[in-house]
Amino acid sequence: MGCRCSDSFNRNRLSAILSEYQGKSGGLIPVLQKAQNVYGYLSEDVMLKIADGLEIKPSVVYGVATFYTQFRFSPVGEHIIRACHGTACHVSGAENITRVMTDKLGGLEPGGTTADMKFTLDKVACLGCCSLAPVVMIDNDVYGRLNEARVEEILALYR
Amino acid sequence: MQKARIIVGLGSCGIASGGKKVYEQLQQGIVSRGLDLAIEETGCIGMCYNEVLVDVILPAGKTTYKQVIPEMADRILDEHIVEGRIISEWTITQEDEVCLDRQQRIVLRNCGKISPESIDEYMEQGGYRAIEKVIKGMSPEMVVDEITLSGLRGRGGAGFPTGVKWGFANKSIGDKKYFICNADEGDPGAFMDRSVLEGDPHSIIEGMLIGGYAIGANHGYIYVRAEYPLAIKRLKIAIEQARTHGFIGQGICGSDFSFELEIKEGAGAFVCGEETALIASIEGSRGMPRLRPPFPAISGLYGKPTNINNVETLANIPWIILNGADGYASFGTEKSKGTKVFALAGKIQRGGLVEVPMGMSLREVIFDIGGGIAGTGKHEFKAVQLGGPSGGCIPSSLLDTPVDYDSINQTGAIMGSGGMVVMDNTTCMVDIARFFLNFTQNESCGKCTFCRIGTRRMLEILERIVAGNGLEGDIELLEDLAQNIRRTSLCGLGQTAPNPVLTTLKYFKSEYESHIKQRRCPAKACKELISFAIIDERCKGCGLCIKVCPCGAITGEKKKLHVLDVDKCVRCGQCVAKCKLEAIIKVDRW
Numbered sequence A: 001m002g003c004r005c006s007d008s009f010n011r012n013r014l015s016a017i018l019s020e021y022q023g024k025s026g027g028l029i030p031v032l033q034k035a036q037n038v039y040g041y042l043s044e045d046v047m048l049k050i051a052d053g054l055e056i057k058p059s060v061v062y063g064v065a066t067f068y069t070q071f072r073f074s075p076v077g078e079h080i081i082r083a084c085h086g087t088a089c090h091v092s093g094a095e096n097i098t099r100v101m102t103d104k105l106g107g108l109e110p111g112g113t114t115a116d117m118k119f120t121l122d123k124v125a126c127l128g129c130c131s132l133a134p135v136v137m138i139d140n141d142v143y144g145r146l147n148e149a150r151v152e153e154i155l156a157l158y159r
Numbered sequence B: 001m002q003k004a005r006i007i008v009g010l011g012s013c014g015i016a017s018g019g020k021k022v023y024e025q026l027q028q029g030i031v032s033r034g035l036d037l038a039i040e041e042t043g044c045i046g047m048c049y050n051e052v053l054v055d056v057i058l059p060a061g062k063t064t065y066k067q068v069i070p071e072m073a074d075r076i077l078d079e080h081i082v083e084g085r086i087i088s089e090w091t092i093t094q095e096d097e098v099c100l101d102r103q104q105r106i107v108l109r110n111c112g113k114i115s116p117e118s119i120d121e122y123m124e125q126g127g128y129r130a131i132e133k134v135i136k137g138m139s140p141e142m143v144v145d146e147i148t149l150s151g152l153r154g155r156g157g158a159g160f161p162t163g164v165k166w167g168f169a170n171k172s173i174g175d176k177k178y179f180i181c182n183a184d185e186g187d188p189g190a191f192m193d194r195s196v197l198e199g200d201p202h203s204i205i206e207g208m209l210i211g212g213y214a215i216g217a218n219h220g221y222i223y224v225r226a227e228y229p230l231a232i233k234r235l236k237i238a239i240e241q242a243r244t245h246g247f248i249g250q251g252i253c254g255s256d257f258s259f260e261l262e263i264k265e266g267a268g269a270f271v272c273g274e275e276t277a278l279i280a281s282i283e284g285s286r287g288m289p290r291l292r293p294p295f296p297a298i299s300g301l302y303g304k305p306t307n308i309n310n311v312e313t314l315a316n317i318p319w320i321i322l323n324g325a326d327g328y329a330s331f332g333t334e335k336s337k338g339t340k341v342f343a344l345a346g347k348i349q350r351g352g353l354v355e356v357p358m359g360m361s362l363r364e365v366i367f368d369i370g371g372g373i374a375g376t377g378k379h380e381f382k383a384v385q386l387g388g389p390s391g392g393c394i395p396s397s398l399l400d401t402p403v404d405y406d407s408i409n410q411t412g413a414i415m416g417s418g419g420m421v422v423m424d425n426t427t428c429m430v431d432i433a434r435f436f437l438n439f440t441q442n443e444s445c446g447k448c449t450f451c452r453i454g455t456r457r458m459l460e461i462l463e464r465i466v467a468g469n470g471l472e473g474d475i476e477l478l479e480d481l482a483q484n485i486r487r488t489s490l491c492g493l494g495q496t497a498p499n500p501v502l503t504t505l506k507y508f509k510s511e512y513e514s515h516i517k518q519r520r521c522p523a524k525a526c527k528e529l530i531s532f533a534i535i536d537e538r539c540k541g542c543g544l545c546i547k548v549c550p551c552g553a554i555t556g557e558k559k560k561l562h563v564l565d566v567d568k569c570v571r572c573g574q575c576v577a578k579c580k581l582e583a584i585i586k587v588d589r590w
């Protein structure tokens, strides 16, 4: 999948985002966040345009973007699965849940995306629902008190 | 008399347990029955283990139903609302209520009681009266003194006296000052701040207004981690409501005090919870800590005097103003005043949020309120982890330690933000140390050599120990690295990164030695050191284990003894969970 920023609709949206923050201090991170919302990830092209628009060096944009784990540099699947590996989830068997997840998604390892671009699987460090550990978040929905058997059940909702 | 209504718990836990469906089902039922009954939502009451919680408030009183699923909605409406009969088998038990009674709710005073999306309900509980009192009758210095007198210490981890900090920022000179709320809550296993943000967002706004007034700041930021979308949504609603009611903007409460408030969403970096890194992040840079001094009170955001407080710290402020410093200081111990919220999680019976006076013992919190170890009594308490990646594991012999800053520090752990992850005898302490080192190693910003590379080396050593390849001398090597990382790191992340290793070495050294010398994991948690076996006498040949095994390691005919091929088994443990007869067990591999 190539970069989608060439289509004019999305290009306009990037310009709109940029104009909102031009000349304002502290704008780079919100711009990157909004750009990622539009494109799903930050391509080199988008980062260069952001550097241009905010009049900062591309190396600075890249440096900031790669510092924060929220930013992605390759296309993501339709659904993002965030498997919690925080302390509470770790002691409650998160490792097994993620492993079953990998099995059910055709060997998809954390950090990767399925070939059909349906699912991206990520490990995260705590979703704040620790009393329901182990926890997995798919898009914006949180699923708690998981066990191996329930993994397929929740995946099925998104297949 | 209260008006008849139904309240559904819709904090993150409530939603994760299916609260929205319960809400919809109840709503439809109310409409289809034509009932004169309001339905509302609320935040976290702390009994997360009982979600979905539904309160039914009738003139006759309040009833709380627990673990409600959509299918229960009709019966609640028909029997309780229409016929007036409480369905006693579904209500919370006396035990649940005792847990609430033993708490002292200051920070959580409104959580789970009011609708977080209604400023009116917040104001009915005395909300925004503290800022009014401050503006109409107190000078900034009087506010600083009051908070100092209360003995409130910062709840973000370090425990620095809040009033003293405000005093510095108040005296600091600048044409502009900032007041920041630290809602980055990065400790994996802690969720107090999330619950307050989701359950009572106005209390944070009011706390910030009072703080802004006290130090002379007219601009505030709330730095929230991106993983908390519901908290962000509710804060946005609350800020808009506060603006329409004239609590944010120009001329607050008819005075010349003005205050603007913005939300900044974090982008995923634990180190941004550190105050100078947080400031760099708001400024749009990489969130890397810098040397202090200058402290933010002198030169903070954009070089201006800045004060940073944690969410829970701020939630205390309006209460202190309304109830007085003495009222607050009447709770707690000599050096740790007031209450502390703890997030109970891990292998605990009643996971959730509790707020208790400082000085209560760990045993009371974990056993009397939290109900002890989860499950049917098969497992025993081993340790409680306090303070997350900066903290440590406290063993059962120290369960009578009171929870206050100084006593917890003496154990080698830290109070931290209040995450308490309970562990039982199936948790391996070496693996926990590895887990935290993996975390800090990942999150190190990379500025200091020992924090960047030293944590990596420690992690490698721990990884080889849990894999059964530990070497003679590894323990000493870990201790040596730990001391150097502590001494040479710039910020709290590096300085405290060795704590999980040091505390487990202090209290559970024999577990390290078993791994290294005997290649044995006493908790039978480390995969490389165990294998699985079927106990002949117990297996009845039901075949359930075959179905779940991902690699065909188990074979056997129906109703006959099954066998497990150790060479094919990848040690996932799924069969153990599945076998109803407990016929499959973990055994030492070597």
Ligand SMILES: Cc1cc2nc3c(=O)[nH]c(=O)nc-3n(C[C@H](O)[C@H](O)[C@H](O)COP(=O)(O)O)c2cc1C
Pocket (backbone or CB within 6 Å): B153, B154, B155, B156, B157, B158, B159, B160, B162, B182, B183, B184, B185, B186, B187, B270, B271, B272, B273, B274, B275, B276, B308, B309, B310, B311, B313, B314, B491, B492, B493
């Ligand atoms: C690595 C690191 C992470 C931190 N994370 C947080 C955090 O998530 N939330 C927080 O309130 N304080 C955090 N702190 C503490 C803050 O630096 C700061 O002390 C605190 O926000 C001050 O507020 P308080 O005085 O109200 O506690 C962290 C400190 C360090 C060194």
Ligand code: SF4
Pocket (backbone or CB within 6 Å): B271, B288, B289, B443, B444, B445, B446, B447, B448, B449, B451, B452, B489, B490, B491, B492, B493, B494, B495
């Ligand atoms: S101690 Fe670690 S996280 Fe802190 S500044 Fe140094 S390298 Fe960065």
Ligand code: SF4
Pocket (backbone or CB within 6 Å): B534, B538, B539, B540, B541, B542, B543, B544, B545, B546, B562, B578, B579, B580, B581, B582, B583, B584
């Ligand atoms: S699940 Fe247990 S009882 Fe059933 S076949 Fe497997 S080992 Fe035997």
Ligand code: SF4
Pocket (backbone or CB within 6 Å): B532, B548, B549, B550, B551, B552, B553, B554, B564, B568, B569, B570, B571, B572, B573, B574, B575, B576
């Ligand atoms: S532990 Fe996993 S791989 Fe091994 S026999 Fe059981 S189910 Fe199969």
Ligand code: FES
Pocket (backbone or CB within 6 Å): A084, A085, A086, A087, A088, A089, A090, A125, A126, A127, A128, A129, A130, A133, A134, A135, B188, B189, B190
């Ligand atoms: S540790 Fe998994 S949600 Fe907090």
Ligand code: FES
Pocket (backbone or CB within 6 Å): B009, B010, B011, B012, B013, B014, B043, B044, B045, B046, B047, B048, B049, B051, B352, B353
């Ligand atoms: S989120 Fe509902 S009780 Fe905790």
